[in-house]
Amino acid sequence: xxxxxxxxxxxxxxxxxxxxxxxxxxxFQATTMFWYRQFPKQSxxxxxxxxxxxxATYEQGVEKDKFLINHASLTLSTLTVTSxxxxxxxxxxxSASGLLSGNTIYFGEGSWLTVV
Amino acid sequence: SxxxxxxxxxxxxxxxxxxxMNCSYKTSINNLQWYRQNSGRGLVHLxxxxxxxxxxxxxxxxxxxxTSKKSSSLLITASRAADTASYFCATVPPSAGNxxxxxxxxxxxxxx
Numbered sequence: 001x002x003x004x005x006x007x008x009x010x011x012x013x014x015x016x017x018x019x020x021x022x023x024x025x026x027x028f029q030a031t032t033m034f035w036y037r038q039f040p041k042q043s044x045x046x047x048x049x050x051x052x053x054x055x056a057t058y059e060q061g062v063e064k065d066k067f068l069i070n071h072a073s074l075t076l077s078t079l080t081v082t083s084x085x086x087x088x089x090x091x092x093x094x095s096a097s098g099l100l101s102g103n104t105i106y107f108g109e110g111s112w113l114t115v116v
Numbered sequence: 117s118x119x120x121x122x123x124x125x126x127x128x129x130x131x132x133x134x135x136x137m138n139c140s141y142k143t144s145i146n147n148l149q150w151y152r153q154n155s156g157r158g159l160v161h162l163x164x165x166x167x168x169x170x171x172x173x174x175x176x177x178x179x180x181x182x183t184s185k186k187s188s189s190l191l192i193t194a195s196r197a198a199d200t201a202s203y204f205c206a207t208v209p210p211s212a213g214n215x216x217x218x219x220x221x222x223x224x225x226x227x228x
Contacts, residue, residue, distance in 0.1 A: 006158070032214060043204060044159075044218045093158055097214040105214050107151075107159040 003027045004096050006108030013115055018082045021111045023094030029074035030096035035067075038091040038110075050077045074098070084115040122205060122219040130227050135192040137222040139205030140185075146208045148181055148188050149216065153202045162190075162203075197228045 005024045013019045023033055032051055036044040048056045048069050056069035066088075068080040077096075081088050093110040123138045141148070147166045151159040165172045165181045165188065172179045178191040192199055202223045206216040 004158075034215065041223070043220045046215070046217065049213075049215060091156070095159075095216070104161060104164075105149075105216060106161070109158040110156070112156070 004030075004094065004106040004108040006094055006111050008111060009109060010112045011114070013084055013113070015085055015115055016083055018080055019084055019113060020078050020080045021092055021094075021113070023077045023079070023096065023108050025075045025096045025098065025106070028096075028098045030077070030098045031074065032097050033071055033077040034095045034105075035069060035077070035079050036093045036095070038093060040091075044093060047079075081113065084113070086115045089113055089115045122203075122222045124222060125220065126223045126225070128225045128227065129195055131195060131197055133195055133226075135195050135199070135224050135226070137190050137203055137224070139188045139190070139219045141188075141205075141207045141217075141219070142186065143207075143209050145183070146210045146212070148179075149206045149208070150177075150179060150188075150190050151204045151206060151218075153204065153221075155201075159204070192224075195224075195226045197226050200224060200226045 003026050007022045035047045037047050038044045046059050047062045048058045050056045050069050050071040052071050052074050058064045071077040091110050095105045095107045097105045121140050129135055145167055147164055149164045150162040152162055153159045163174045163179050165179050176193045181188045202221045204221045205219040
């Protein structure tokens with residue numbers, strides 16, 4: 001069964017609104033979670049690294065004020081796309097690892113965001 | 117940013133044939149991992165090979181790693197229609213924790 005759960009799996013929002021995507025680790029405590037973005041038929045691009053209890057580390061070119069990441073507990077990280085625009089439409093995937101997962105990184109099922 | 121390239125970008129084979137895809141990367145690594153992604157879904161971890169390993173097997177999967185050439189290959193033997201997916205290599209540089217950098221991916225189509 002899935003060890004990382006993402007919600008919602010699909011969401012449609014209007015331009016200018018904000019949308020929150022949740023990433024939960026189900027079977028282990030995730031000290032680190034990663035957020036990726038993937039356009040159709042392309043690879044995954046790392047957006048940010050989220051460590052529990054501290055501020056996220058964003059990759060170059062990713063607007064931290066637009067993509068708000070919160071990792072308030074060892075089992076939950078959230079990505080909020082603020083003031084969404086159609087170009088933010090994409091597939092967003094989280095992954096998680098923890099002390100007990102070793103080198104294994106577990107991925108969520110992804111969230112399709114469509115901004116209309 | 118992407119670590120490197122995967123080759124080929126797309127591969128179409130008949131069921132029962134072998135599928136081979138290659139991954140090249142640019143920097144030193146701690147380990148290299150291969151993942152599978154069905155269309156529109158999350159990633160499934162297939163195999164991890166450490167920088168001091170040269171070959172690893174898991175079921176019908178065989179992974180090689182050549183750190184001198186900064187390249188890896190994934191071989192799927194006796195392919196099945198259910199193997200149709202995109203396959204990505206991902207590298208973890210030293211001291212990067214579990215921060216993965218993905219290659220461009222290979223889209224594999226296995227025709228029944």
